[in-house]
Amino acid sequence: MLDEDGHFGESVAARYDESSAEMFAPDAVEPAVDVLAELAGAGRALELGVGTGRLALPLSRRGVGIHGIDLSRAMTDRLRAKPGGDAIGVTIGDFATTRVPGSFSVAYLVFNTLMNLTTQDAQVDCFRNAAAHLGPGGCFVVEVMVPDLRRLPPGQNTVPFHVGSTRLGFDTYDVATQSMSSHHVEVEGGRGSFRSIPFRYVWPAELDLMARLAGMRLRERWDGWTRQPFTSESRQHVSVWEKPGG
Template sequence: MDDHDGYFDERVAATYDDSSGGPFEPSAVEATVDVLAEFAGQGRALELGIGTGRIALPLSLRGVPVHGIDMSQAMVARLRAKPGGDAIGVTIGDFATTKVDGTFSVAYLVFNTIMNLTTQEAQVACFRNVAAHLEPGGCFVIEVMIPELRRLPPGQNAVPFHVSPTQWAFDIYDDLATQTMSSNYIDVVDGRGEYRSIPFRYVWPAELDLMAQLAGLRLRERWEGWTRDALTSESRQHVSIWEKLAE
């Protein structure tokens, strides 16, 4: 995994919790936590890419012990500064390979974070790492976009996803063969434009299923979102749950 402290550094961490809409809406957070608490049951939860604790903190308030892995010390510092943040264990490292103590009933990656692993090899390693941490019957939950290649304008490789007077944001599908892409942001601050780009590797649902199979997991559920609506050909994201097979 690349050094994502460089992409999620203090500049990004300082404003990350100012985001609104979509997955940051209180109702969206509650729906996410409802599902994760159900799969955690009486066990523990492992969050890969825990960040500032958007999901981990409310899940912890439900009584679920949460441990996180994250490479960005700046994001984790923001988690630590929040009420209850010091009660959540965090290991700094690459969540594709970093090991932590104990086993878990559920592990999860939300908000496209699986795509922060920018090679297929790293994504496969992530599934194997999660499987090694799960109890038999434990579940791995991923929330991720479905690649929007159909939305690409003819002859172009960019799709905008946010436009406002102070920010333009767009995805660039760089290489269809390697499934590399990037999210790009232009922010207007004090009348000056600032640009940043974050690399990703997009991944298809069927490819994730094969990664799961290689790690000894099987698909249990797949929905369009956290409210468990059915996935369709028009869905723009999915929430998938794989279960660890009994040894």
């Protein structure tokens, strides 16, 4: 799991909301909150990787009880400083293994954060941890990209995702290990900076097997939060696995 000093420390937390502004826009937030509030019902929600509260805060305003787990104190300090942040419980720890008291109707992990777990074992542990927090009939929801390997011609392992006058971003892939890294180059005031973040990409079918190992079954899979059909052309998915007994 990425540690707060390595990839999500103060320098990243200070700019996170601004750098991810498109994910804080109402058309990105509201459909996700609609789905999660529906699944939570009268129960509680657990956010794995709660960060600065992009979804936790609007869910809390809907009346859903929220608890979040995150490894980064710098990120959760931003959450606590926002209006309504004091209503959200936060536990500092690795969301793949950290347990919190109580039972939840829904646990969720969004915005590709599952890939911050850089080994298959850690991802399996995350599914088991989510299932352990759910009551009977509870759901685990994951939003994550579909690996974009079709953009890799033979002999190439790099795909750009942003090319601008002051910022360059590109991903590198190792298809043998399913490891990848996102690299960010920025130029500001005539000075350059470089940041690299490791990930492990994962296929939908592999996630279904992880869910089965944790005692859950696939209930829904969509292209996105507005519940469009998932197809072979989808570049991301929102998947819902259910714990038996509801």
